[in-house]
Amino acid sequence: MAAPDELFCWEGDWGLPSVSTDCLVVLAYAQFAGAPLKVRKICNPWRSPSGSLPAFRTSQKETLSRTSDIIIHLRKQKFNADYDLSAKEGADSLAFISLMDEKLKPALIYTFWIEPKNYVDVTRRWFAEHMPFPLNFFLPGRMQSQQLEKLRLLQGDERLEAGEELEKELYRDATECLNLLSQRLGSQKFFFGDSPSSLDAYVFGHLAPILRCKLPNGKLQQHLKSLDNLANFCSNILLLYFPRDGRDGCSQKSPPQPDAGDFDNVPSKRRKQLLSAVVALGAMLGYALLTGIVSIQHVQQEALEEPPDLEDMGSHEEEGDG
Amino acid sequence: MIRVNERVLLCLSLTAAEPWPENATLYQPLKGEGFFSSSCSLYHLQTYLRMCGLPVQVVCRPNAEYMSPSGKIPFIHVGNQVVSELGPIVQFSKAKGHSLSDGLDDVQRAEMKAYMELVNNMLLTAELFIQWCDETTVSQITRHRYGTPYSWPLNLILAYQKQWEVRRKMNAVGWGGKTVDQVYEDVSQCCQALSQRLGTQPYFFKIPTELDALVFGHLFTILTTQLTNTELLERVRSYSNLLSFCRRIEQTYFESKDS
Numbered sequence: 001m002a003a004p005d006e007l008f009c010w011e012g013d014w015g016l017p018s019v020s021t022d023c024l025v026v027l028a029y030a031q032f033a034g035a036p037l038k039v040r041k042i043c044n045p046w047r048s049p050s051g052s053l054p055a056f057r058t059s060q061k062e063t064l065s066r067t068s069d070i071i072i073h074l075r076k077q078k079f080n081a082d083y084d085l086s087a088k089e090g091a092d093s094l095a096f097i098s099l100m101d102e103k104l105k106p107a108l109i110y111t112f113w114i115e116p117k118n119y120v121d122v123t124r125r126w127f128a129e130h131m132p133f134p135l136n137f138f139l140p141g142r143m144q145s146q147q148l149e150k151l152r153l154l155q156g157d158e159r160l161e162a163g164e165e166l167e168k169e170l171y172r173d174a175t176e177c178l179n180l181l182s183q184r185l186g187s188q189k190f191f192f193g194d195s196p197s198s199l200d201a202y203v204f205g206h207l208a209p210i211l212r213c214k215l216p217n218g219k220l221q222q223h224l225k226s227l228d229n230l231a232n233f234c235s236n237i238l239l240l241y242f243p244r245d246g247r248d249g250c251s252q253k254s255p256p257q258p259d260a261g262d263f264d265n266v267p268s269k270r271r272k273q274l275l276s277a278v279v280a281l282g283a284m285l286g287y288a289l290l291t292g293i294v295s296i297q298h299v300q301q302e303a304l305e306e307p308p309d310l311e312d313m314g315s316h317e318e319e320g321d322g
Numbered sequence: 323m324i325r326v327n328e329r330v331l332l333c334l335s336l337t338a339a340e341p342w343p344e345n346a347t348l349y350q351p352l353k354g355e356g357f358f359s360s361s362c363s364l365y366h367l368q369t370y371l372r373m374c375g376l377p378v379q380v381v382c383r384p385n386a387e388y389m390s391p392s393g394k395i396p397f398i399h400v401g402n403q404v405v406s407e408l409g410p411i412v413q414f415s416k417a418k419g420h421s422l423s424d425g426l427d428d429v430q431r432a433e434m435k436a437y438m439e440l441v442n443n444m445l446l447t448a449e450l451f452i453q454w455c456d457e458t459t460v461s462q463i464t465r466h467r468y469g470t471p472y473s474w475p476l477n478l479i480l481a482y483q484k485q486w487e488v489r490r491k492m493n494a495v496g497w498g499g500k501t502v503d504q505v506y507e508d509v510s511q512c513c514q515a516l517s518q519r520l521g522t523q524p525y526f527f528k529i530p531t532e533l534d535a536l537v538f539g540h541l542f543t544i545l546t547t548q549l550t551n552t553e554l555l556e557r558v559r560s561y562s563n564l565l566s567f568c569r570r571i572e573q574t575y576f577e578s579k580d581s
Contacts, residue, residue, distance in 0.1 A: 095519075153494035
């Protein structure tokens with residue numbers, strides 16, 4: 001192993017190590033298995049090797065972008081969080097992971113990307129604030145249309161749109177899934193006893209954003225908070241495996257949070273101001289040149305062409321005289 | 323995958339009191355037409371209804387897909403109502419007082435639901451993938467079977483339209499870049515999980531449940547469908563307890579009642 005494996009993932013906020021579910025799953029699994037990863041938290045998906053986040057660059061310079069592939073790769077490297085599980089428990093993990101994929105994921109996509117108020121007030125705002133300058137104008141919108149497309153295909157409905165009926169249907173599935181998970185967890189610390197496994201990573205990745213993100217339409221959050229064991233399960237993992245992010249979250253919740261954010265952003269803000277000034281100047285100059293208010297080339301050409309004209313006219317006059 | 327629409331639920335609450343009628347009819351397309359998905363859901367539903375002890379008559383119609391209120395097959399015609407798709411039909415029979423999973427406790431019910439989603443998530447997607455994304459299968463079998471009931475230009479158009487739709491779906495669930503071998507590997511993984519869960523028991527839980535009907539529907543279809551190669555069949559066949567599970571259900575619910 002020459003270079004360590006690198007993991008590119010979305011930056012964290014709201015007291016979470018990352019805002020994206022897939023990134024959280026990988027981060028949690030790596031923590032559970034004790035895999036030494038070089039984690040790079042970025043907010044520009046174009047800087048990841050695969051063009052999307054999360055992305056995983058192995059020591060052989062291979063790039064993986066699907067969560068399951070990354071976990072399989074880690075498992076092959078002997079970082080296996082499921083080592084203690086019996087075959088039947090392994091089967092159960094697979095089943096509950098599928099359950100979340102089918103029932104909870106569509107609702108997650110809906111809450112964060114499709115529900116108009118949540119999307120405009122929280123998701124788009126977060127991504128627009130965190131992405132670098134030119135990307136923040138179009139990437140959040142593009143991400144949303146990708147997610148909408150995905151939800152449409154998952155639900156098998158081409159003309160699906162945000163609305164009461166869809167919300168009800170998705171949330172019914174999601175609350176059922178949450179109830180089932182809560183029943184399965186019972187009073188245990190983790191799903192299979194005292195040590196966390198890949199299923200715990202998946203559950204954490206899916207639930208933590210719902211639990212920690214303050215959304216204007218927080219029906220799922222309310223329901224999750226009413227299931228004490230699941231809510232405790234998430235806070236426990238945050239406390240035990242991501243102590244730094246958990247504390248950041250607590251300090252950020254206090255009032256001085258916006259100021260701190262501003263101070264952190266000063267250099268990039270300067271750069272943004274400079275860039276926008278340059279772009280504005282460029283636009284004005286371009287307009288001036290196009291409409292002919294300023295015409296450098298013209299003046300020079302006329303200056304060059306004038307003397308021969310005068311000579312010509314002079315010769316014409318001479319001919320006329322002659 | 324399974325959607326319960328509001329209208330159906332409304333119907334359910336209105337008609338819950340009526341008993342199951344004798345003349346219930348299950349409509350399906352012609353045998354082998356939609357092959358994997360339709361015959362899976364058909365076997366699933368028939369097994370389920372037989373487990374509940376509800377009599378149903380099966381009728382084949384080539385245009386069943388367009389007769390169904392939601393455009394999905396199979397659908398049943400019970401009394402003066404038409405209910406389509408598996409989820410609503412299961413809900414419907416539940417409302418009539420026939421349920422299989424009542425004897426389970428909370429944890430078991432959670433596990434049952436989870437395994438059902440495992441089958442939907444992996445086996446169903448794998449079947450769709452092999453049926454519509456594996457070039458040899460598509461050109462030799464699928465396109466022909468799907469287009470059979472229609473005349474010349476329409477059969478090709480509909481088949482290509484369906485193929486395009488399935489490919490987009492595969493991309494959405496992250497299966498777009500998979501190879502056929504990887505899909506076989508997923509099928510093995512899913513069967514391994516089911517086999518572990520089943521162990522030496524006759525059913526997945528102590529009584530027959532929806533899960534048994536669903537697993538039987540899929541495995542029986544895989545075991546009885548002819549494909550361009552036998553890879554998928556071999557993968558399923560290597561789990562002997564799943565094989566005997568299928569045989570047991572077939573004997574209990576199909577052979578004895580057909581005779």
